[in-house]
Amino acid sequence: MKIPVGISNRHIHLNNDDYKLLFGNIPLTKRNDLTQPGMYACNETVTIKGEKRSIENVRVLGPIRNYTQVEVSKTDAYTLGVNPPVRNSGDLDGAYSITIIGPYGTIKRDACIIATRHIHVDKSIREEHHLEGIEKVSVIIGGEKGGTINNVYLKDSEEAYFELHLDTDDANGFLLKQNDEVEVLLDK
Amino acid sequence: MKIPVGISNRHIHLNNDDYKLLFGNIPLTKRNDLTQPGMYACNETVTIKGEKRSIENVRVLGPIRNYTQVEVSKTDAYTLGVNPPVRNSGDLDGAYSITIIGPYGTIKRDACIIATRHIHVDKSIREEHHLEGIEKVSVIIGGEKGGTINNVYLKDSEEAYFELHLDTDDANGFLLKQNDEVEVLLDK
Numbered sequence: 001m002k003i004p005v006g007i008s009n010r011h012i013h014l015n016n017d018d019y020k021l022l023f024g025n026i027p028l029t030k031r032n033d034l035t036q037p038g039m040y041a042c043n044e045t046v047t048i049k050g051e052k053r054s055i056e057n058v059r060v061l062g063p064i065r066n067y068t069q070v071e072v073s074k075t076d077a078y079t080l081g082v083n084p085p086v087r088n089s090g091d092l093d094g095a096y097s098i099t100i101i102g103p104y105g106t107i108k109r110d111a112c113i114i115a116t117r118h119i120h121v122d123k124s125i126r127e128e129h130h131l132e133g134i135e136k137v138s139v140i141i142g143g144e145k146g147g148t149i150n151n152v153y154l155k156d157s158e159e160a161y162f163e164l165h166l167d168t169d170d171a172n173g174f175l176l177k178q179n180d181e182v183e184v185l186l187d188k
Numbered sequence: 189m190k191i192p193v194g195i196s197n198r199h200i201h202l203n204n205d206d207y208k209l210l211f212g213n214i215p216l217t218k219r220n221d222l223t224q225p226g227m228y229a230c231n232e233t234v235t236i237k238g239e240k241r242s243i244e245n246v247r248v249l250g251p252i253r254n255y256t257q258v259e260v261s262k263t264d265a266y267t268l269g270v271n272p273p274v275r276n277s278g279d280l281d282g283a284y285s286i287t288i289i290g291p292y293g294t295i296k297r298d299a300c301i302i303a304t305r306h307i308h309v310d311k312s313i314r315e316e317h318h319l320e321g322i323e324k325v326s327v328i329i330g331g332e333k334g335g336t337i338n339n340v341y342l343k344d345s346e347e348a349y350f351e352l353h354l355d356t357d358d359a360n361g362f363l364l365k366q367n368d369e370v371e372v373l374l375d376k
Contacts, residue, residue, distance in 0.1 A: 074360035075263060086332045086363070117333065138335070144274045145305065145358070147326070149335040170333075172262035173357035175274070 001129055002181045006035055006163045007171040008115065010072045011059050012046055012100065013089075018068045018109070019060075022046060022102025028062050035161045036120055038063070048072075048112075049099040052081025070098050070112045073169040077114065087113040088153055115167060117152040119184070122160040129162075139164055140183040141174045148185070149174075189317055190369045194223055194351045195359040196303065198260045199247050200234055200288065201277075206256045206297070207248075210234060210290025216250050223349045224308055226251070236260075236300075237287040240269025258286050258300045261357040265302065275301040276341055303355060305340040307372070310348040317350075327352055328371040329362045336373070337362075 019028065029043045042060040048070055055076060069092060077084055077096075084096040096112040119137065126132050136153045140146075149170065164182055166174075176182075207216065217231045230248040236258055243264060257280060265272055265284075272284040279301075286300040307325065314320050324341045328334075337358065352370055354362075364370075 074363060075356065078360070114333075144339060145302075145337070146339065147335055147337040149333070151332060151334065167361075168263065169357055169361035172266070173355075173361040175262055 001184050003119065003184055004163045004179045005171065005176050005182055006165050007176065007178050008071065008165050008167055009059070010048075010055065010070075010076050010168075011041075011061050012048070012071070013061055013065045013067065013069045015066055015068050016064050018100070018107055019064055021105045021107050022100060024104035026104075028060065028064065030062060031059075034061070035163060036157070037159045037161060044102075047101040048080065049101060050077075050080025050082035050112075053079055054101075055080060067092060068100075068107075068109050068111045069095070070100065070109075071115045071167075072112060073167040074114060075169050077112075082112055084112040084114050086116055088116050088118065088155065089113075115165070117149055117164070117166055117170065118155040119152055119162070119164050120160040121154045121156055121162060122158060123156075125160060125162045126154075126156075134186065138185040140185055141176065142182075143175055145173065145175050147174065189372050191307065191372055192351045192367045193359065193364050193370055194353050195364065195366055196259065196353050196355055197247070198236075198243065198258075198264050198356075199229075199249050200236070200259070201249055201253045201255065201257045203254055203256050204252050206288075206295055207252055209293045209295050210288060212292035214292075216248065216252065218250060219247075222249070223351060224345070225347045225349065232290075235289040236268065237289060238265075238268025238270035238300075241267055242289075243268060255280060256288075256295075256297050256299045257283070258288065258297075259303045259355075260300060261355040262302060263357050265300075270300055272300040272302050274304055276304050276306065276343065277301075303353070305337055305352070305354055305358065306343040307340055307350070307352050308348040309342045309344055309350060310346060311344075313348060313350045314342075314344075322374065326373040328373055329364065330370075331363050333361065333363050335362065340372075 098112040284300040
């Protein structure tokens with residue numbers, strides 16, 4: 001079955017305490033909605049700093065979560081000088097230490113991960129596409145630099161938009177653009 | 189069959205005339221040998237400039253060739269603001285225009301490509317591994333972000349070191365490091 005691709009540039013999710021430490025009492029402001037229902041990009045950005053270098057203008061995604069998490073690509077990780085593990089969003093086990101600099105304050109958190117390749121699903125999507133009980137799949141990508149990616153996790157939420165999320169390394173390596181179509185292949 | 193991976197960061201090959209326009213009469217100097225016999229990285233670097241931004245410290249690879257070619261990743265292409273085609277090295281058909289800045293002068297050339305994924309072979313490697321007459325293969329990559337890449341071209345030279353060359357997008361997307369092993373799969 002074919003689904004569209006959404007490409008995730010480096011970004012940060014913040015819990016309420018960390019948001020206040022970075023931005024003070026100024027409320028988070030929406031810049032634009034994302035494809036996943038209820039999710040949005042904010043006007044607010046931070047600088048992230050690793051052991052080698054910093055990257056500026058890292059966008060805060062809303063709404064506020066109950067954990068602080070910085071998602072980067074491996075290319076970003078080399079730039080920053082950090083060695084984050086590959087993790088599903090929300091799983092910060094072994095997440096790499098990173099400094100986060102906002103307009104109001106600076107914090108250091110074990111919060112940096114490379115996100116697993118994942119497909120957003122919900123109960124009705126799983127039912128409609130016979131994906132019940134499936135943890136991960138492979139995805140076939142066409143084009144001049146095409147191929148197949150494995151270990152693509154199905155990520156459940158209350159209400160989802162059915163799409164594959166890739167980081168910029170995967171997207172650029174395969175020459176994929178936002179909303180390109182790829183083919184889901186169920187793992188044996 | 190298993191072969192090692194070599195990762196190509198952005199780099200430039202220069203013909204003699206362009207070398208002199210960029211560097212004057214100072215001769216090219218070797219920094220270190222590369223794995224392919226006779227190929228080396230030079231101490232010399234250039235700045236490359238697209239329609240949006242520049243990237244500094246782009247290494248010159250030696251020896252001098254009979255064409256000038258700038259090889260970048262898709263990530264670099266977005267940074268620079270250029271739209272290079274995917275091409276085998278030496279095929280500059282449709283190569284994107286790019287400005288090249290050296291310590292002595294500046295040139296603008298239709299020279300920018302994204303290199304195809306390729307495996308270096310020579311006659312004896314083709315014979316030993318039963319690769320005669322084969323133009324391209326697929327390669328299986330293991331690991332947490334593993335998968336399979338298609339359209340991997342066999343690139344012949346007089347004397348080759350048998351390895352897969354990938355750009356930094358492919359290598360980082362698949363979490364590959366220099367000399368990691370991958371599995372060659374012959375296309376049907």
